[in-house]
Amino acid sequence: MTISAARFLPGLELSGILYEEAVRPILRDAFPGLSYAAARVGSGSEVLGFDSPRSVDHDWGPRLEIFLNAEAKVEHGAGIRRLLAERLPKQVRGWPTHFQESDDPLDPVGHMRKTDGPVNHRVDLHDVDGWLAARLGLASAEAELDVREWLALPQQRLAETTGGIVFHDGLGSLTGVRRRLAWYPEQVWRHLLACQWQRIAQEESFVGRCAEVGDDIGSAVVTARLVRSLMHLCHLLERRYAPYDKWLGSSFSRLATAESLGPTLRGALAATDYPARESHLCDAYEAVASLQNASGLIAPVDPGRRPYHARPFLVLRAERFAQALARTVTDPDLRELPLVGGVDQWTDNADLLSRPSAVHAAIHAIG
Structure with a gap:
């Protein structure tokens, strides 16, 4: 069977087959009694359930994360990688387990390829603490987070950490940290909601002001920004981490409010x-x-539209909601902070958000 003829499966399903039919038996036979966790978490559209046949050309395929404790990783890591390279099947449901590395700067990702030799597989080995430090900047799976540490966690990374599937957890720590990170503590949640309303308050009058001076493009751009802010706000209200922009609309479509609110947002975007x-x-x-x-x-709070002060623009005056929520925040550290919010409420730069040390430093500089 060629790659093009293989039937597309959701990546999480493919990862589950890889684990149950191949990786699990190999580990059981070669390392009896080894404590480990097996999961498909982290980066990849399939982790959030957004993969499609288009995903096949870009770091998609039979993939898995194996987590060991730090000592076992040092002792057995190289041996496990080598053993899997030798014993993994060449394909799973028609999809090659071998990934050919690319030296093309325009297409640097690995691609599934057939092979007659050892498999360059994507069964990646980690220890939980090291993985959390690299992805989120957390000290360990057991560490308690203070409020600023919560604000430094990008929602995309939180979604990738708590999404996907854990197929087996003999360690317990992976499941435990996913449970603790499943949603914000209530005080942090209230603060983030206040900050998201404040974002809307900052720009809601600009749609009319741009139009008033003949800047139709500016008015349309601000409208799109406000639609995006409302979509993020709906995620917060429904206690769902919002992914980055490639998947924001897809994620919004799964919210309970999408059916009723979606046409209104599309109408705002389509308006001329x-x-x-x-x-x-x-x-x-x-x-x-x-x-x-x-x-x-x-x-x-009265949800009705109203004029923006003495100007002829109808708005919500969203700061009323921001202030009402801020008054319910009792955590002393949060009360000292301005309403600028979590890191992805004030930046969407992917290169910055992927650098935990820089993000944590920036959050701690706010005050």
Whole structure:
């Protein structure tokens, strides 16, 4: 069977087959009694359930993460890698387990290829603490996070850490840390909600102001930014980590509010004049404000649209919701912080967000 003829399977399903039919028997026979965890977590569209046949050309395939304790990784890591290279099947459900490395700077990722020799596999070995340090900047799986450490965790990375599937956890630490990171502590959650409303408050009047001076492109750009901010806010309200922009719309479509709110947001994006943009945005503001009121986190705030001070622009005045939420934050460290929020509420630069040490340093500089 050629790669092109292989039937597409969701990557998580393919990883499960790789583990159950190949990796698990090899480890059982060669290392009886070895404590380990096996999972498909971390980077990759399949971890969040967004892979498709297009994914096949880019770091997709029979992949797995094996976690050992630090001592076992040092003692057995090289042997396990070598053993898997020798004994893994050449393909799983028609998909090669061998990844050919590329030296093409325009296409640097590994690609599945057939091989008659040892398999250059993507069964990656880690220890849990080292993996968490590299991806999130956490000291260990058992460490308690303070509020600033929570604010330094990008939602994309949190989604990748808590998503996917754990097929086996003989260590316990991987499952435990995924449970602890499943969602923000309530005080951090309230703070982030306040900050997200504040983001909307900063720009909601700009849609009309740009249009007033003849800047239709600027008005459209601000509208798109506000739609994006509302989508992030809906993720927060539904206690779902928002992925980065490639998958934000896909993730939003799975939220409970997407069916009713989606047409309004699409209407705002498709509008070609300011009155239509304003109308759709105000409909969206009122819908999300009503969701906030229904959450029970704050006493109800009037969700209706209103003029922006004395100017003829209809807005929500979203700072009312930001302030109402901020008043419910009792954690002293959070109360001292300005309403700028978590790291991905003030930057979406992927290169920065992938550097935990820089992100933690930036968060600790805010005050």
